[in-house]
Amino acid sequence: MKFSEIHGHEELKKKLVKHISSHKIPHAQLFLGPEGCGSLALAIAYIQYLFCHNPGAEDSCGECSSCIKISKHSHPDVHYSYPTAGAKQISTNYIEDWRSMLNSNVYMNTSDWMTKISKDENKTPNITREETRDILAKLSLKPFEGKAKALIIWMPEYLDKVGNSLLKIIEEPPQKTYFILVSEKFDKLLSTITSRTQLVKINAYSDEEVKAYLSSKYQLDHSMAEHIAFVAEGNLREARMLVEEVDDNHSEIFRSFMLASYGNDLDSISKIVDDLAKTGRTQIQLFLQNGLKNLRETLLFKNLDDYQIRFSDDYKGFIKNFSKTLNARMIEKDYELINETIYHIGRNANAKISLFHLSLGLRHNFIRKK
Numbered sequence: 001m002k003f004s005e006i007h008g009h010e011e012l013k014k015k016l017v018k019h020i021s022s023h024k025i026p027h028a029q030l031f032l033g034p035e036g037c038g039s040l041a042l043a044i045a046y047i048q049y050l051f052c053h054n055p056g057a058e059d060s061c062g063e064c065s066s067c068i069k070i071s072k073h074s075h076p077d078v079h080y081s082y083p084t085a086g087a088k089q090i091s092t093n094y095i096e097d098w099r100s101m102l103n104s105n106v107y108m109n110t111s112d113w114m115t116k117i118s119k120d121e122n123k124t125p126n127i128t129r130e131e132t133r134d135i136l137a138k139l140s141l142k143p144f145e146g147k148a149k150a151l152i153i154w155m156p157e158y159l160d161k162v163g164n165s166l167l168k169i170i171e172e173p174p175q176k177t178y179f180i181l182v183s184e185k186f187d188k189l190l191s192t193i194t195s196r197t198q199l200v201k202i203n204a205y206s207d208e209e210v211k212a213y214l215s216s217k218y219q220l221d222h223s224m225a226e227h228i229a230f231v232a233e234g235n236l237r238e239a240r241m242l243v244e245e246v247d248d249n250h251s252e253i254f255r256s257f258m259l260a261s262y263g264n265d266l267d268s269i270s271k272i273v274d275d276l277a278k279t280g281r282t283q284i285q286l287f288l289q290n291g292l293k294n295l296r297e298t299l300l301f302k303n304l305d306d307y308q309i310r311f312s313d314d315y316k317g318f319i320k321n322f323s324k325t326l327n328a329r330m331i332e333k334d335y336e337l338i339n340e341t342i343y344h345i346g347r348n349a350n351a352k353i354s355l356f357h358l359s360l361g362l363r364h365n366f367i368r369k370k
């Protein structure tokens with residue numbers, strides 16, 4: 001992973017690169033930042049830069065044999081240690097899952113990871129005594145490729161007391177051996193370990209940065225990106241999750257909700273409202289934001305020649321039909337109603353009542369048109 005593949009943190013990246021280019025590389029560092037700030041990605045990019053055979057002034061080359069191995073998480077001198085589930089497990093037992101997780105979601109938290117390896121997010125994560133022995137064994141070997149060795153320990157807060165067995169090697173590592181501990185919670189770390197590492201603080205992303213990330217990665221429109229950024233509070237993991245959940249099924253639910261409202265199908269409305277209410281205020285607001293997007297796409301499709309609908313193929317048919325059923329005035333009225341509902345739900349109005357009220361309003365607009 002190159003620094004350029006990581007969103008934001010431009011000042012920090014420069015600082016990290018300077019460590020390496022001026023040969024002032026601390027032997028043990030603690031990358032500390034909240035969930036979803038990209039700390040693990042930064043640690044990997046840092047090690048890749050350090051190991052690169054042809055580094056540029058700001059980033060690794062991304063093309064040399066070392067960069068390629070590190071980006072596949074299979075460099076023989078770059079080791080990872082992370083929590084596992086169950087007794088006597090070592091990280092290496094889960095290396096395939098680890099690689100696939102880094103590729104799909106480097107912003108993961110421990111419950112994502114536990115779900116991946118044990119299908120149970122509530123399983124207690126643990127870095128075992130066996131793992132610390134394995135670390136010591138790996139680091140006692142000479143580097144395979146000559147340059148250096150590195151160990152990234154993700155979530156050292158799960159080292160617990162067994163972490164003390166690593167103190168000596170962290171304090172006096174073998175030549176050209178570098179540790180990066182990537183942690184979210186300083187107060188959960190052993191003070192004996194934190195006192196031996198140099199702190200690199202990583203801030204949460206700003207709302208503006210999250211918005212920019214969402215707009216570029218998911219082509220979200222401005223208001224949706226802004227809304228999600230506000231809810232995610234600088235956490236890219238959370239932001240990605242919100243978008244992916246929205247894309248998965250909100251359009252489908254919106255279609256059912258509109259059809260049930262127009263048809264005055266109270267049983268269906270009641271079921272949809274109940275299900276939505278269970279997902280909580282944030283998801284309801286995102287559902288409604290997505291509804292606004294549906295209406296906007298419908299209006300654009302209606303009014304612009306050759307307009308390309310920005311939804312998946314199987315959903316385009318709905319927008320096309322919708323655009324035949326609704327006139328511009330109705331779309332505008334529906335838009336206002338949904339916006340009002342978002343406003344009320346954001347201010348703690350009863351979600352079920354608000355959604356029922358919305359459904360009645362949508363039906364009213366529909367009948368009036370006829």
Ligand SMILES: [Zn+2]
Nearest residue numbers: 052061064067
């Ligand atoms: Zn390289």
